Amino acid sequence: MIAELREANKIYDSPAGKFVALNKTTLTINEAELLLIIGPSGSGKTTLLSLIGCLIDPTEGQVWVDGKDVATLSSGQKADLRLNLIGFVFQQFNLLAPLTAEENVAYPLQMQKVPGSEIKKRVAEALEKVNMTEHRRKFPKQLSGGQQQRIAIARALVTNPKLVLCDEPTASLDKDSVDTVMNELRALAKSGKAVAVVTHDPRLTQYADRAVEVKNGMATLIDVQKMTA
Numbered sequence: 001m002i003a004e005l006r007e008a009n010k011i012y013d014s015p016a017g018k019f020v021a022l023n024k025t026t027l028t029i030n031e032a033e034l035l036l037i038i039g040p041s042g043s044g045k046t047t048l049l050s051l052i053g054c055l056i057d058p059t060e061g062q063v064w065v066d067g068k069d070v071a072t073l074s075s076g077q078k079a080d081l082r083l084n085l086i087g088f089v090f091q092q093f094n095l096l097a098p099l100t101a102e103e104n105v106a107y108p109l110q111m112q113k114v115p116g117s118e119i120k121k122r123v124a125e126a127l128e129k130v131n132m133t134e135h136r137r138k139f140p141k142q143l144s145g146g147q148q149q150r151i152a153i154a155r156a157l158v159t160n161p162k163l164v165l166c167d168e169p170t171a172s173l174d175k176d177s178v179d180t181v182m183n184e185l186r187a188l189a190k191s192g193k194a195v196a197v198v199t200h201d202p203r204l205t206q207y208a209d210r211a212v213e214v215k216n217g218m219a220t221l222i223d224v225q226k227m228t229a
């Protein structure tokens with residue numbers, strides 16, 4: 001297990017009173033597994049992913065990542081954990097427009113102060129993994145949505161994270177690109193990473209090892225086999 005929520009919830013204060021974005025949730029995120037977090041808009045999926053990714057703290061309960069209770073870490077330690085242990089992939093790819101594909105992939109390694117020769121080698125490997133080597137010199141706007149997302153996946157995996165968190169990674173993609181990107185993420189899980197994917201699209205259960213459904217802030221494990229049968 002790489003991450004775990006123990007009766008963790010998230011309650012926001014709003015002018016209208018307290019708002020429970022996520023009810024008490026207990027969940028493990030395991031290596032070599034693609035976990036789908038599925039549910040309608042506003043149900044609490046991003047809140048759940050943000051807890052796992054140490055981007056927000058729970059109101060009650062605990063979040064454990066890589067054997068550490070996240071509440072005991074300083075904000076600097078949490079930032080280090082995110083940089084070194086977690087790769088993030090977003091709906092809008094979030095590539096840096098003035099940088100080429102390979103420069104985008106190199107960026108997190110530069111942040112980690114990895115030596116230049118090592119960066120070159122690891123960027124080449126990451127691009128190879130997502131079959132984007134031939135496009136490495138292109139800028140994001142010269143790539144299709146699916147290709148940009150594959151670069152974003154390469155950037156997420158170049159630091160060799162144990163955990164890859166994806167928020168609606170296929171929402172901006174056409175059907176063929178959805179398949180390519182989900183197969184890349186599945187392959188990542190098969191190589192030993194823990195991969196969690198937030199989506200509102202029930203068709204993605206076919207790529208999942210486990211799925212958790214979030215409705216009105218309630219997270220429940222669902223039977224993936226039954227969904228895809």
Ligand SMILES: Nc1ncnc2c1ncn2[C@@H]1O[C@H](COP(=O)(O)OP(=O)(O)OP(=O)(O)O)[C@@H](O)[C@H]1O
Binds near residue numbers: 012014047
């Ligand atoms: N910082 C915040 N302050 C107050 N309410 C928030 C905050 N962040 C999220 N919420 C509320 O919590 C609920 C769950 O939000 P969340 O983003 O987790 O849902 P989601 O399932 O990811 O939705 P979507 O698919 O539309 O992104 C929403 O009603 C949202 O308005």
